[in-house]
Amino acid sequence: MTMATKIEEAGFRPASRIAAIGVSKILQIGARASQMKRDGHPVIILGAGEPDFDTPDNVKEAAKAAIDRGETKYTALDGSPELKKAVVGKFRRENGVEYALDEVTVATGAKQILFNAFMASIDPGDEVIIPTPYWTSYSDIVEVCGGVPVLIPCDAEAGFRLQADQLERAITPRTRWLLLNSPSNPSGAAYGEADYRPLLEVLLRHPHVWLMVDDMYEHIVYDGFRFVTPVAIEPKLKARTLTINGVSKAYAMTGWRIGYAGGPKALIRAMAVIQSQATSCPSSVSQAASVEALNGPQHVLKERQESFRRRRDLVVAALNAIPGIDCRTPEGAFYTFAGCAGLIGKVTPGGRRIETDADFTDYLLEDAHVAVVPGSAFGLSPYFRISYATSEGELKEALTRIATACAKLV
Numbered sequence: 001m002t003m004a005t006k007i008e009e010a011g012f013r014p015a016s017r018i019a020a021i022g023v024s025k026i027l028q029i030g031a032r033a034s035q036m037k038r039d040g041h042p043v044i045i046l047g048a049g050e051p052d053f054d055t056p057d058n059v060k061e062a063a064k065a066a067i068d069r070g071e072t073k074y075t076a077l078d079g080s081p082e083l084k085k086a087v088v089g090k091f092r093r094e095n096g097v098e099y100a101l102d103e104v105t106v107a108t109g110a111k112q113i114l115f116n117a118f119m120a121s122i123d124p125g126d127e128v129i130i131p132t133p134y135w136t137s138y139s140d141i142v143e144v145c146g147g148v149p150v151l152i153p154c155d156a157e158a159g160f161r162l163q164a165d166q167l168e169r170a171i172t173p174r175t176r177w178l179l180l181n182s183p184s185n186p187s188g189a190a191y192g193e194a195d196y197r198p199l200l201e202v203l204l205r206h207p208h209v210w211l212m213v214d215d216m217y218e219h220i221v222y223d224g225f226r227f228v229t230p231v232a233i234e235p236k237l238k239a240r241t242l243t244i245n246g247v248s249k250a251y252a253m254t255g256w257r258i259g260y261a262g263g264p265k266a267l268i269r270a271m272a273v274i275q276s277q278a279t280s281c282p283s284s285v286s287q288a289a290s291v292e293a294l295n296g297p298q299h300v301l302k303e304r305q306e307s308f309r310r311r312r313d314l315v316v317a318a319l320n321a322i323p324g325i326d327c328r329t330p331e332g333a334f335y336t337f338a339g340c341a342g343l344i345g346k347v348t349p350g351g352r353r354i355e356t357d358a359d360f361t362d363y364l365l366e367d368a369h370v371a372v373v374p375g376s377a378f379g380l381s382p383y384f385r386i387s388y389a390t391s392e393g394e395l396k397e398a399l400t401r402i403a404t405a406c407a408k409l410v
């Protein structure tokens, strides 16, 4: 059921801009799993899109100090001068990219950055190229803004990465943006410099296409993978690239709601116009905390990365040991996106045929009491996403249950 139908049932006619947008499958599964838990079933939820670690103590202390100093009022519209300086410093130090203060913006999460950017730049019918599997909010936000998501399937064989010839074919006169996310939610795949170069060459040939990159999982990469952001590779694209990042995943600060971006001044100014009517400014206390996150000690990033790597290895090995499941080793983030083509067509002990990845994940929830998200929720089937941002003990138990449930399929 779409959100629109739900609202209409309550006697309200929703605006057409939200009519096409359904309640996300991730939320539906989460709600069903939580209900089963409340009913007493021992459900393990591997759907969370946030680290299970706590926000570092130095960051919490900085927030408390800000409150005590009285920093509890509106700040500058799109970021306090202190946080903008910290963002400029971060881009210089970690990415080798130079932005001026008026080329950076801060918002209530990277999600609001995306929203501001699309609201500020898309007219009805404008196209946004999005490789799949993709974080579902991308296409929903584009649609809310009147744009047309152009989804390009990128399967496991392609490393879940967009290829230059696919990009070339997808570009039309109406293309406004290409949106890339590395490392990716949900696939964990990341673009190295050699992966990016051919795509950036295509963009150089199409000056009307702008590039939006979501680097949210920059700090969660494994096996010596060298993270790089496109503007550092091809400075000629800087004048039409928005580089998005945030503190949510790197510093386990999802609830603080701070995201930021660097981009050309005119776009940043237009985004501020949207933000001024949406939220006036991001939370003052969260901004103070984020200054400490970006400027303070960074050792916590490495420690947590190592913990995530151990869990990734555990999950990938356990999944690949199950006949019918095929899991590529992700370069980053805290998700695996395993193929389940080998299980399609099999029959459950209850006599139900598994036709789709959603049938498979429904079966896992019912039989194994493990909640994972089907690939269809991210625009690519037949796959399923596991978030391993949970304890090793819980992961081991969940994977044992998944293996047992799969062994029962005939």
Ligand SMILES: Cc1ncc(COP(=O)(O)O)c(C=O)c1O
Pocket (backbone or CB within 6 Å): 049, 108, 109, 110, 111, 112, 135, 181, 184, 185, 214, 216, 246, 247, 248, 254, 257, 258, 259
């Ligand atoms: C790829 C990606 N980008 C952006 C976000 C949003 O992050 P924020 O908490 O800063 O809004 C998420 C959150 O799940 C994400 O997975």
